[in-house]
Amino acid sequence: MDAGNNAIAAASFAIVVLVAAAASSLAAAVPAVYVLGDSLADVGNNNHLLTLLKADFPHNGIDYPGGKATGRFSNGKNFPDFLAENLGLATSPPYLAISSSSSANYVNGVNFASGGAGVFNSTNKDQCISFDKQIEYYSKVQASLVQSLGEAQAASHLAKSLFAITIGSNDIIGYVRSSAAAKATNPMEQFVDALIQSLTGQLQRLYDLGARRVLFLGTGPVGCCPSLRELSADRGCSGEANDASARYNAAAASLLRGMAERRAGLRYAVFDSSAALLRYIERPAAYGFAEARAACCGLGDMNAKIGCTPVSFYCANRTGYVFWDFYHPTEATARMLTAVAFDGSPPLVFPVNIRQLAAM
Template sequence: MSQCVSLLTILLFIFCLSYSDAQMVPAVFVFGDSLVDVGNNNHLELSLAKADFPHNGLDFPRKKATGRFSNGKNAADFIAEKLGLPTSPPYLSLRSLSNNSNNAFTMGVSFASGGAGILNETNKLFRLYDLGARKFFVVGTGAIGCCPTQRNQNKTGECNHETNYWSSKYNEAVISLLKEIKAEIKEINYSFFDTYSVFLNFIEKPSLYGFTEVKAACCGLGNLNAQVPCLPISTYCTNRTDHVFWDLYHPTEATSRIIVDTIFSGSQQYAYPISVKQLISM
């Protein structure tokens, strides 16, 4: 694990060792919450943050709910595809394996868990540096105030501007912190992805991305489908590709696909100070 790339609130590690010509990196290690959970919470008996039931997975292969908070694939799936790799399996699905499970780890593992948060004692950069992390891909928070549950709190159905303000301030602080870390540790390199601006583009110019519904969730009940979560009793839209949001908080498969496409191939106006492709090739 001599070098790695990590991805945000989604923390996602890409370890750069030897690999085949079809792969950009040999393995992907994912750390994050429900945005990139691919089934870890299915194995947590006491967790209420689960998506292992319909209508989740409606557009996933075999139309199966896998624990992804999405109608289909999420960002972790698409990132793995871009790198020429299978999606990293949930760590908790490997716990029952024998000591040979260490071999499975070399192919990538997902530690992402729906409802996960960040604590100072579990998020020490140098907990990561000492393990060999050198390249960090950090994805900023999106325009959280525009998700259906936030809009539902406004009589007008507009974005919650205060929430968006604090989301943008958080991103500013992250960029400042990354600059400080780079100044202190010269051998670290990073790329910061401006998810906030990309999401605002979806909201303000939806037709450019094939969207027609930016306010309401596809799956749920009540105003904007945001008063009841996506449950088996909920209704869901017939065309998921024209919705930005799948449920109260999470993007549709179509949204996740565009975000990852932008991460890898989009304009550098969304990446600072270098793109993820440049970061991986360093």
């Protein structure tokens, strides 16, 4: 090997060492991740439910290690996977997969997220673990940690841990799909206000149970998902849905800002996933995508009539698609969005990014 190649090899090795050291440092600062939310963050909880909202069958997971469906609504990994990787941690396991074990270990993090969940308990009722139920499950985990670690050590552990929350999309989709008569009695402003009122109590309960580092992922531009595009004659984004998302995201950010001003020790980061994802949708080629409208996996026009099932068609170039199925992003999209949330800057992630939140 010549001197030039030796220098390149040495530089590459140095970069690997630095990346590993940075991940190790973050893992020390953030001992665990506790995830709550919907299908964007579900890593297998719905596998254990009697529900139609499942992803534990092909073609889901086609690009996941081993090529097996895991319950993630994705062709591969999803946001919690990439979040954990960036923090130097293992992905937090689904609560329902470990809760029945007498030796369940909650100190390394837990994922409570459930496909279909919303801020409201009525959203996809009886088909998922509601957000309130997820918080109830977390309260059991918190009590278990107090019992095993002692109150002071458990409080310290949870204060250092990251609480990642992604919720609200299913409520908005349900609202947009509701009848004109229902919307007439429940205008959008009133609907969003009710969402925030419920979210206020839910975030307060998490704080009371020890959450101090909160990562809140706002809803994406749900009006641009293939399922809602398919409803319009021109296959354009639903302005109504995107407006609701923008209003909800802004109100949630304001809520967290107010809580942080009044609650001792609360630190937070808000990721505006709507604005971040719209960049890929509006200028796909600039971000390496070939298709930003249709789903990769599904049936019907834009693969948006039916979700990703074993009988659905799926694209060969999955890294070129923004959307995996009629609602969810591909692994490639999730990876890119996580990178922005992790190291990005305002206005996409604020007042700090994930790396900065982890170091606080």
